[in-house]
Amino acid sequence: MSELLSIEWLKIKSYKTFWVLIGFFALLLPIWNYGIANGFMKFGSGDLNFVSQAYSFGNVWQNLGFWTSIFVVFISILIIILTTNEFQFRTNRQNVIDGWKHLDFYHAKWLLVLVLSAFTVIYVFLIGLIFGLSYSSFNDFPGNISYLFFTWVLALNYYSFSLLLALLLKKSGIAISMFFLYSMILESLLSKGINWLSHSLAGNFLPLQCSDELLPFPLLDMVKRIANLSDSVTPTWYVLASFGWIIIYYFVGRKKLLKSDW
Amino acid sequence: MDSVLKVQGISKAYGTIQALSDVSFHVPTGSVFGILGPNGSGKTTLLGILLHILQSDSGNYSWFDEMPSDQARQQIGSLLETPNFYHYLSAYDNLKIAARIKRLTNPNFDFVLKTLGLYDRRNSAFQTFSLGMKQRLALASALLGKPKILVLDEPTNGLDPNGIAEIRDLIGNLHHQGITVIMASHLLDEVEKVCTHVAVLKKGNLLLSGKVDEVFRSTDQIEISSSDLNALSDVLKSLAGINQIQQIGDRLLLHCNEQKTPQAINEYCAQNGIYLSHLAWKKKSLERKFMELINENQTKQ
Numbered sequence: 001m002s003e004l005l006s007i008e009w010l011k012i013k014s015y016k017t018f019w020v021l022i023g024f025f026a027l028l029l030p031i032w033n034y035g036i037a038n039g040f041m042k043f044g045s046g047d048l049n050f051v052s053q054a055y056s057f058g059n060v061w062q063n064l065g066f067w068t069s070i071f072v073v074f075i076s077i078l079i080i081i082l083t084t085n086e087f088q089f090r091t092n093r094q095n096v097i098d099g100w101k102h103l104d105f106y107h108a109k110w111l112l113v114l115v116l117s118a119f120t121v122i123y124v125f126l127i128g129l130i131f132g133l134s135y136s137s138f139n140d141f142p143g144n145i146s147y148l149f150f151t152w153v154l155a156l157n158y159y160s161f162s163l164l165l166a167l168l169l170k171k172s173g174i175a176i177s178m179f180f181l182y183s184m185i186l187e188s189l190l191s192k193g194i195n196w197l198s199h200s201l202a203g204n205f206l207p208l209q210c211s212d213e214l215l216p217f218p219l220l221d222m223v224k225r226i227a228n229l230s231d232s233v234t235p236t237w238y239v240l241a242s243f244g245w246i247i248i249y250y251f252v253g254r255k256k257l258l259k260s261d262w
Numbered sequence: 263m264d265s266v267l268k269v270q271g272i273s274k275a276y277g278t279i280q281a282l283s284d285v286s287f288h289v290p291t292g293s294v295f296g297i298l299g300p301n302g303s304g305k306t307t308l309l310g311i312l313l314h315i316l317q318s319d320s321g322n323y324s325w326f327d328e329m330p331s332d333q334a335r336q337q338i339g340s341l342l343e344t345p346n347f348y349h350y351l352s353a354y355d356n357l358k359i360a361a362r363i364k365r366l367t368n369p370n371f372d373f374v375l376k377t378l379g380l381y382d383r384r385n386s387a388f389q390t391f392s393l394g395m396k397q398r399l400a401l402a403s404a405l406l407g408k409p410k411i412l413v414l415d416e417p418t419n420g421l422d423p424n425g426i427a428e429i430r431d432l433i434g435n436l437h438h439q440g441i442t443v444i445m446a447s448h449l450l451d452e453v454e455k456v457c458t459h460v461a462v463l464k465k466g467n468l469l470l471s472g473k474v475d476e477v478f479r480s481t482d483q484i485e486i487s488s489s490d491l492n493a494l495s496d497v498l499k500s501l502a503g504i505n506q507i508q509q510i511g512d513r514l515l516l517h518c519n520e521q522k523t524p525q526a527i528n529e530y531c532a533q534n535g536i537y538l539s540h541l542a543w544k545k546k547s548l549e550r551k552f553m554e555l556i557n558e559n560q561t562k563q
Binding site for chain 2: 003006007010011014015016017085089090091093094095096097098099100101102104259261262
């Protein structure tokens with residue numbers, strides 16, 4: 001397993017795009033959050049600021065988690081590019097010709113997804129630690145740290161979803177477009193539509209939406225809590241749904257790879 | 263081990279197009295085995311199946327007496343269709359990945375790069391390479407770890423005449439070192455020059471396979487004429503070793519076995535009281551034999 005991963009590392013360690021996209025994520029996420037914590041990032045007018053959020057340990061994991069749920073697109077795109085590159089360069093075939101099983105190729109990519117999701121959550125933890133210590137004391141640690149776990153679930157869901165898209169569509173342009181089309185537009189339409197038609201929250205359980213539900217926009221969440229409008233669905237169900245989808249992605253991708261020509 | 267590869271009844275269809283039908287053959291150890299056929303005859307599909315990137319509809323194959331396929335592939339150097347490498351990585355880094363997948367303990371990077379004349383460019387990115395250099399890198403990669411078998415699909419594609427000659431010499435050298443080479447080509451000339459064995463494919467059908475000199479056994483033609491063609495024809499009908507007599511204008515074209523020399527024909531006719539006014543021996547070129555082989559089969563179908 002570590003052998004697969006270290007070969008995967010050989011493929012990417014001197015790939016500029018890899019470092020650029022990881023760099024965007026690693027730089028922009030803390031800068032963005034610093035802007036909000038510091039107050040120079042304002043959305044609203046006058047004294048009204050929709051993103052005025054606290055970064056003490058009590059809130060930092062939820063705030064960081066929410067913004068991470070947006071910034072993970074950099075790494076999602078990275079996974080799509082790394083995977084579609086293999087098809088474009090036909091190196092997926094070469095890897096097999098040189099002696100990998102089809103599943104070795106597949107599992108190497110899954111390991112990469114796992115590592116990148118681990119990187120995401122560790123990185124968010126470190127940023128959270130710094131923010132938390134700056135705006136509160138260590139006595140408040142860890143605070144609402146379950147949101148850090150949700151961040152990991154979300155990252156894993158997004159990354160493995162991206163991997164599946166790349167495997168199914170094989171072309172980076174189409175896969176990236178579909179990723180944005182689905183995650184930003186189509187799924188919102190579907191999820192709200194299903195909720196509206198079924199008078200339930202069934203639409204919240206769509207592939208990416210179930211993880212998005214774990215990390216709602218903090219202000220809206222707070223308003224909901226104050227107004228006692230909390231959803232009847234507990235996060236546990238969304239976590240389970242996320243893992244359900246991740247397992248489905250794995251088996252769909254596996255079936256596709258094993259039954260088709262390379 | 264007499265054969266390094268056994269292929270048994272492999273068929274594959276792409277939709278309604280039958281790419282391969284019931285192809286079987288053995289590749290003897292130490293041979294240079296040419297898979298010869300025109301474009302679209304199924305050569306690359308066949309190699310793709312043997313290297314596990316395409317799935318056959320039926321049939322099976324085994325490398326090295328039933329060795330598991332992925333283990334076998336680690337010991338086979340292959341170049342299929344086009345050179346497949348990470349565009350942004352250097353020649354050297356690309357070879358490193360191949361070596362790791364092949365589980366080579368002490369890869370001969372410098373040797374293969376020097377053999378293919380790429381040593382000076384080893385740190386250049388693959389995307390900066392010319393077509394010929396890409397092909398050379400693919401060959402270098404195939405030679406990693408001194409494989410017992412080389413599988414090469416159109417190995418001289420994209421190379422200049424100099425490069426083609428070099429590759430032929432290289433294949434010759436490897437053959438002398440006891441390495442089995444399986445090579446697909448549409449170039450008859452190439453197969454004739456480097457191969458010991460050949461399998462001829464046409465539209466997915468294996469026409470025949472065997473030693474090159476047996477497959478292309480000369481069926482020579484002798485052209486003769488005399489004052490009475492009918493009498494000549496009658497006399498020759500009783501001579502063994504003549505497969506076909508064809509009248510072309512005022513001459514007869516004889517398709518004979520290789521044992522039948524013009525001298526023998528002349529002697530036989532003279533013994534039977536017929537004196538030839540014309541006698542010419544037409545050695546067929548390999549190319550014409552190949553075309554005949556392919557066309558003959560077409561008319562049979």
